[in-house]
Amino acid sequence: MSDLGTVAWPPALIKTERLVLREPEARDRAAFIELLASPEVHTYLGGPRPRDELERKTPEVPEQWPGSFVVELGGAMIGQILLRRATGHRRPAAAGKADLGYLFLPRAWGFGYAAEACAAALGWVAGALSGEPVVLTTQTANVGSMRLAAKLGFTEVERFEAWGAEQWLGMWSPATLSD
Numbered sequence: 001m002s003d004l005g006t007v008a009w010p011p012a013l014i015k016t017e018r019l020v021l022r023e024p025e026a027r028d029r030a031a032f033i034e035l036l037a038s039p040e041v042h043t044y045l046g047g048p049r050p051r052d053e054l055e056r057k058t059p060e061v062p063e064q065w066p067g068s069f070v071v072e073l074g075g076a077m078i079g080q081i082l083l084r085r086a087t088g089h090r091r092p093a094a095a096g097k098a099d100l101g102y103l104f105l106p107r108a109w110g111f112g113y114a115a116e117a118c119a120a121a122l123g124w125v126a127g128a129l130s131g132e133p134v135v136l137t138t139q140t141a142n143v144g145s146m147r148l149a150a151k152l153g154f155t156e157v158e159r160f161e162a163w164g165a166e167q168w169l170g171m172w173s174p175a176t177l178s179d
């Protein structure tokens with residue numbers, strides 16, 4: 001994976017009804033460590049990273065690269081949206097495409113925040129990458145993520161085995177919305 005590279009970055013603040021999407025700042029460091037150390041968040045993502053290692057290695061401003069959005073609710077970070085180039089993707093259909101990822105703190109699950117934030121990020125990508133499709137890979141066992149992908153309008157390209165589990169590759173394009 002590599003960042004989106006050519007896009008103008010950082011973008012202007014993206015505001016939704018309840019949330020703000022923005023680039024990471026130093027004040028997000030503790031929330032990033034919480035997110036990356038959470039076993040619950042990483043159930044389907046290969047497991048969390050050790051907290052002490054994160055405390056030592058996380059830079060002052062974490063995850064600062066084009067395509068990395070902090071999702072903020074009431075002034076505090078509740079999650080991260082990642083838009084990257086799937087440069088090394090193992091499925092040819094996804095290789096080189098913009099790839100969506102999302103991680104939210106467990107206390108923010110179940111309120112529709114992820115759906116609201118991802119829809120806004122896809123709206124941004126539709127403009128920033130002028131009509132390019134977006135791909136998403138998730139384990140089929142990750143029910144919340146599968147529901148979110150469907151809600152956002154991703155449609156199945158294929159299922160495949162990797163990392164010891166069944167994976168779902170979905171694709172979204174701005175045209176899908178008006179079909």
Ligand SMILES: CC(C)(COP(=O)(O)OP(=O)(O)OC[C@H]1O[C@@H](n2cnc3c(N)ncnc32)[C@H](O)[C@@H]1OP(=O)(O)O)[C@@H](O)C(=O)NCCC(=O)NCCS
Nearest residue numbers: 041101102103104109110111112113114115144145147148
């Ligand atoms: C995947 C993940 C982001 C989903 O979060 P989520 O909060 O369940 O997702 P949503 O934003 O779609 O909200 C879900 C629920 O909020 C409910 N909800 C409550 N209030 C709502 C509101 N005002 N508006 C919309 N939905 C609302 C909805 O009913 C919805 O439930 P449903 O899907 O059963 O209908 C979250 O589980 C997570 O961070 N997981 C760990 C990381 C991960 O696995 N990422 C995937 C790899 S890319």
